[in-house]
Amino acid sequence: MTSDLGGRVVVLAGGLSPERDVSIRSGRRVAEALRGHGVSVDTLDVDGSLLAALAEDRPSCVVPLLHGAAGEDGALRGVLDALGLPYVGSRPSACRSTFDKPVASAAVRAAGVAAPESVVLAATTFRELGAGPVLAAIESSLGLPLMVKPTRGGSSLGASVVRSAAELPAAMMAAFAYGDIVVIERYVAGTEVAVSVLDDGDEPRALPVVEIAPDGGFYDYGARYTAGATEFFVPARLPADVLAACAQAAVTAHSVLGLRHWSRSDLIVDAEGRPWFLEANVAPGMTETSTYPQALAAAGLELGAVTLGLVRRALAE
Ligand SMILES: Nc1ncnc2c1ncn2[C@@H]1O[C@H](COP(=O)(O)OP(=O)(O)O)[C@@H](O)[C@H]1O
Ligand SMILES: [Mg+2]
Structure with missing residues (x-):
């Protein structure tokens, strides 16, 4: 047993977001990995019984693995702060600005990292001004192709590539189905990579860059969570100076957004x-097909040991 923790660890997984299933898989994986180190772990869902369960048997630390709103927008972490419970991961205010994609992009761009030019549209503005003229103005300013996505989403839900003007209205509707505010940005063609950052020492450091090559071309929900639907390369098949630039971009984002762990x-x-x-993601996916665990493995690190290290850090902070 890992008795120095002074009690059980609670992994929070599930929740009512569209990424509930992904969260449950992330939670299961992290819970198993911690148990492998003798940690007593309970996995709890986010519902009306959660606070009573936390009060009845106070855990030493909470590991929130909730994807989507509540888990990633900082709200639930704010409640954990109010209860005086330590947790692994970023603080509420950092989560709020990171979960809002345009807010995060602006901060990261100001720190010198390139971010695609974009227009952010609320459903009300879209309706008041009329879809036709608004979309025509955006298309003539940003050009084609475009990427359309909800500002506060995840797992590519509601996100689509727009290659012709005729596809734009349907893409807007698909994104509005996941939130009231939508970002339309320049589509960047190239190699997609995910860069995990681990902040368990003096300075945050980037783990090996994971290249994502979905069979169907777009890293959508199916490509993410269907085994074999996407090929991953770790490290990414890119020149050393480009890998270094990717690592630098991710560490800059982590630092400028004030992220933790x-x-x-x-x-x-x-x-x-x-x-x-x-x-950037404050609750990176930890499923069997997620990139964070792949990056850890490539760095010679083990998910359970790393999570336990962060639990100890959260207790000390
Ligand atoms: N500007 C863009 N250019 C090209 N592809 C993009 C762009 N924005 C998003 N994508 C694609 O859509 C996916 C989802 O977008 P992302 O911003 O990561 O949101 P989320 O993962 O929260 O749904 C990305 O993994 C990438 O494949
Ligand atoms: Mg993403």
Whole structure:
């Protein structure tokens, strides 16, 4: 037993977001990995019984592995702070600005990392001004192809590539189905990579860059969570200086967004070898097909040992 923790660890997984299933898989994997180190772990869902369960048998630490809103927008972590419970991962205010893609992009761009030019549209503005003229203006300013996605989403849900003007209205509707605000940005063609950051020492450091090559071309929900639907290369098949630039971009994002313990930045490397920041994740996926565990393995690290190290860090902080 890992008795120095002073009690059980609670992994939070599930929740009511569209990424509930992904979260349950992430939670199961991390819970098993911690048990492998003798940690007593309970996995709890986020529902009306959660706070009573936490109060009745106070855990030493919480590991939130909730994807989507509540888990990633900082709300639930704010409640954990109010309860005085330590947890692994970023603080609520950092989560809020990271989960909002345009807010995060602006901060990361200001720190010198390229981020695609974009227009952010609320459903109300879209309706008030009329879809036709708004979309025509955006298309003439940003050009084609475009990427359309909800500002606060995940797992590519509601995200689509728009290659012709005729596809734009349907893409907007698909994104509005996942939230009231949508970002339309320049599509960056190139090599998609995920860069995991581990912040368990003096400075946050990037783990080996994972290249994502989906069979169908787009890293959508199916490509993410169907075994074999995407090929991964670790490290990415890119020149050393480009890998270093990707690592630097992810560490910059982690630092400028004020993130803690672990994060993952999603980037596209264009034909010139320049990394473009798409978004950062405060609760990186930990499923069998997720990139964070692959990056850890490539660095010679084990998920359970790393998570336990972060639990100890959270207790000390
Ligand atoms: N500007 C862009 N250019 C090209 N592809 C993009 C762009 N933005 C997103 N994508 C693609 O869509 C996927 C989902 O976008 P992302 O911003 O990572 O949101 P999330 O993972 O939260 O759904 C990415 O993994 C990438 O394949
Ligand atoms: Mg992403």
